[in-house]
Amino acid sequence: MDRSTLIGFLLIAALLFGFSYYNQPSEEELARRESQRQEQAEKQRREDLARREAEKQAKEEAGQDATISDSLRQVEWGEFAGNTGKPETFYTIENNKIRLTVSSRGGQIAKAELKEFTTNAKEPLFLFDKEKDGTCFSVTLLTQNDRVIETKDLDFEPVDYKPGLVDTDSATYTFRVKTSQGATLDYVYTLRQDDYMVGFEIKTEGMGNVLRRNVSDVQVKWTSKIKQQERSKKFEDRYARIYYKPASDDVEKMSPTSDDEEDLTTKVKWIAFKDQFFSSILIADEAMTSAKIRSKMIENDPVYLKKYDADINMPFDLQKEVAAGFHFYFGPNKFQTLKAYDKGVEGDEKLHLEEVIQLGWAIFGWINKYVIIPMFNFFSQYIGSMGIIILIMTIIIKLVIMPLTYKSYLSTAKMRVLKPQIEEINKKYQGQEKMQERQQATMALYREAGVNPMGGCLPMLLQMPVLFAMFTFFPAAIELRQQSFLWAEDLSSYDAIVSWDLQIPFVSSWFGNHLSLFCLLMTVTNIIYTYINSKTTETGQAQMPGMKAMMYLMPIMFLFIFNDYASGLSYYYFISTLFSILTTLIFRLSINEKKLLAKMKAYAKNPKKKSKSKWQMKLEEMQKRQQEMIRENAKQRAKRR
Secondary structure, three states: OOHHHHHHHHHHHHHHHHHHHHHOOOHHHHHHHHHHHHHHHHHHHHHHHHHHHHHHHHHHHOOOOOOOOHHHHHHHHHHHHHHOOOOOOEEEEEOOOEEEEEEOEOOOEEEEEEEEEEOOOOOEEEEEEHHHHOOEEEEEEEEOOOOEEEHHHOEOEEOOOOOOEOOOOEEEEEEEEEOOOOOEEEEEEEEEOOOOEEEEEEEEEOHHHOEOOOOOEEEEEEEEEEEOOOOOHHHHHOOOEEEEEEOOOOOEEOOOOOOEEEEEOOOEEEEEEEOOOEEEEEEEEEEEOEEEEEEEEOOOOOOEEEEEEEEEEEEOOOOOOOOEEEEEEEEEOOHHHHHHHHOOOOHHHOOOHHHHOOOOOHHHHHHHHHHHHHHHHHHHOOOOOHHHHHHHHHHHHHHHOHHHHHHHHHHHHHHHHOHHHHHHHHHHOOOHHHHHHHHHHHHHHHHHHOOOHHHHHHHHHHHHHHHHHHHHHHHHOHHHOOOOEOOEOOOOOOOEEEEOOOOOOOHHHHHOOEEEHHHHHHHHHHHHHHHHHHHHOOOOOOOOOOHHHHHHHHHHHHHHHHOOOOHHHHHHHHHHHHHHHHHHHHHHHHOOHHHHHHHHHHHHHOOOOOOOOHHHHHHHHHHHHHHHHHHHHHHHHHHHO
16 A cells, blocks of 8 residues: 555545544433433333233123133143143142142142231231232243243142141142143142141152153242231331251351342252241252342331242252152241251251241350240240249349349449548549559559459359340240230330321431330339449549440430330340349348448458469559550650640
8 A cells, every 4th residue: 555545544534533523413412312212112112001901901802811822822831731721729728727728820829827826907817928919939840842831820730639627647738730641740738737837749740751851950939028917017127037048057047137139059958938926938858959049128018028039949850750848837936836846856957947036146045045945935834924924034034143243242342442542542643644553552452452343344244145135035035926914015016105107307217106115114224223333333433434424325225226126125124124223222231331341451451462363464464554655655745845
């Protein structure tokens, strides 16, 4: 290419670029075009919708069925064409605990009613209802000619259905799909007389010529919405979440406060769609090979809390025509009921269904499982009032820890009677620069008098696990549900004495639109106890600024935190605090501080071993480092001046 030709091409390119740039549409023109495009798309969408509605109405007026024709159905469904297009029929199977409604459309359980329970509005309690919430349980089938068949779209026929209660030890109900070649797909449900557990099997016969032979598992889709059953939606929402158990690991759970998703690539034994007090649990006889589970929050809905989805891969050997076995648990989250399913089961075969109940982690859960729950169940056998049971349990717990409480009070009393000496030390060693001397003199006084400054803290710390265990126990105890005591109609929910409909910023979102009486009483008694305790623990040592105000602020914060909680929990804390006030007053009357001071002086006169405890050595080392830092800071300030 010569020079003139190259220059010519460059000039042409420059002209084309300049022409394109000059004629490109402005931002206003682009916005106008986009608006026209969206209007055209919306117009087309409305026209298509109107056309479909008109076609549907025309078919209905002509008396035609809205379903596809038989020929088209044959093309779409193949061997399963005879199992589509029929009216949906419902069949009831029930025992003494549950009433299940099986739909012919998909052979799935469309409703699950717990016969022994009602909602907060005293209506029948349904865990789910397919017609209202879209609950779905479907198996995906792959045919040899590459059709994808969802069992939720097939019509099942009952084979050995017998209405009425289970009148034997157990009863079996079979719902069947039969292909044009005589192959069958069965859903088999098994109920016992007094059991929340439902056996479920997927059986096939002759499907080797219909379904793909090289498929080693099938996909199960399980979807359900969690309905509000209790008084407080916000509180119930905190306990509604998906739980699942890996085949060789501990039970795991998803977030209850936000949308969550888990892709489980290892084997899974069971998946639980859990509410606060009730669960639907799918348990695989042979562990699921993998699963993808999703939990989605449902905002601003007066009926539902969350939507749960599970896409599950299950082992399924079509060649051997071996049934895929499951169990459904439709029932209450009651510790003893769920724990009983592991009776006689060893090692890794245990289901641990009771882990769906939030009893706290580590030591808090252990206290609940091995102390609180057995004690609660024992008294429940003889006492009908849950309020009385909580009162008795509170007294027993306080009596058990009373030696620790007494030791804590005694340690505080020893420090309090030394208050005059402490004040003298504070006067003698005033100022920041003499802080180390002041601390050393204080520790020397305590050591001579036989006082351990930490003696009052350690017993209190040992009581904390019990307090936290009770905090997790009461909101999870279904035994308190709809149990009344005094003015509280339901010890598992709040006991409102005042309610209002006005939405108040901050107050409505954090406090709620009600005031709970037990929570208010708990707050008042905590303020009184804080006052008594502050007078009891005055030892003459300087407190951090604002510490006293913080002590009174905490009970006020409890009012906001616990106002929406279970009234049984607030009642327990109220009784417990009253007992603490009473024991503090008893200790104060029983301990003669003059005699205690004389005893401490006598102890100070006795010769002591010079050896120091590890705690004292660590404290003195910390004091030395602190003093060095103060001196270093003073030097730095002097240099800057």
